[in-house]
Amino acid sequence: MKGSIQKTFAFILLLLIPCFILVNFSFFKSKRDLASLFSVDFVHDESAFTEKPFVFLLYSNETLRTCEQNISSIMEQKYENYRIVLMETGNVQCCSNIIKTMIAKENKSHLLTTFTFEEKRPTIECFQKVLDSLKDDEIVIQLECNDWLSNNLVLDRLNQIYSKSPEIWLTYSQFLEYPSYQKGAVDPYLKKMIRNRQNRKIPWLSSHLKTYYAGLFKQIKPDSRFNYKKALIQETLDLYFLPLAEYSKHHIRFIDDVLYVHNASPR
Numbered sequence: 001m002k003g004s005i006q007k008t009f010a011f012i013l014l015l016l017i018p019c020f021i022l023v024n025f026s027f028f029k030s031k032r033d034l035a036s037l038f039s040v041d042f043v044h045d046e047s048a049f050t051e052k053p054f055v056f057l058l059y060s061n062e063t064l065r066t067c068e069q070n071i072s073s074i075m076e077q078k079y080e081n082y083r084i085v086l087m088e089t090g091n092v093q094c095c096s097n098i099i100k101t102m103i104a105k106e107n108k109s110h111l112l113t114t115f116t117f118e119e120k121r122p123t124i125e126c127f128q129k130v131l132d133s134l135k136d137d138e139i140v141i142q143l144e145c146n147d148w149l150s151n152n153l154v155l156d157r158l159n160q161i162y163s164k165s166p167e168i169w170l171t172y173s174q175f176l177e178y179p180s181y182q183k184g185a186v187d188p189y190l191k192k193m194i195r196n197r198q199n200r201k202i203p204w205l206s207s208h209l210k211t212y213y214a215g216l217f218k219q220i221k222p223d224s225r226f227n228y229k230k231a232l233i234q235e236t237l238d239l240y241f242l243p244l245a246e247y248s249k250h251h252i253r254f255i256d257d258v259l260y261v262h263n264a265s266p267r
Helices: 002-032 034-042 067-075 093-105 124-132 154-164 190-195 214-219 234-251
Strands: 054-059 082-088 112-116 139-144 170-178 211-213 252-263
Touching (some): 054 154, 112 124, 139 154, 211 214, 214 234
Parallel strands (some): 054 082
Antiparallel strands (some): 139 211
């Protein structure tokens, strides 16, 4: 009698397991590839190779030293579909005239948009206001005014990466430290980190050259307890961008080319 009950129970389990898998398949799939829910909202599926629109977002947290080299590296780009947005606060106004003069000499003043804030230093709130003003399909390139692009084909390279697939939402690249010109310690092993659920260690967060779709940024919001009055420094940005990296997961790409020079000389 006991053996018959066990056999009946086992038979019922065999019938229920396939039903359970079929019913929950869509749930498991969405959990595994959560980021795919966002793709159609801000990335246009284009089969042909196109020139993506890029936006350089310039800001600084300290006294500027090398804004001339920064602007020169942008103006020298062979790629033309870009514009520049300058966050002008108390500490960046001293360099605004230099930036505007250099851009005017290249007859590209129409590419510059300036957002002026009363704060002495840029805050996360300033940053969000600027990002919210951008078009969804524009790709943001964060560039501190003390740093610069490594060569005149950076935008061409980024456009190649983003044009390959609408599945690419964010990128980060190798960089050089100035004045040592040593390569930065950028870990490209993204898949291993995602597999081990080490989302808070995703190297995109600490990369000096972050790029991402403005539309993606608009969809991801930090914890409601986040303090938007915090200064715009790397540590604060890491916390602010954490949801962006967590949801993007397999849509992040590492570019092994050196595209950026980070000025690490004493301030």
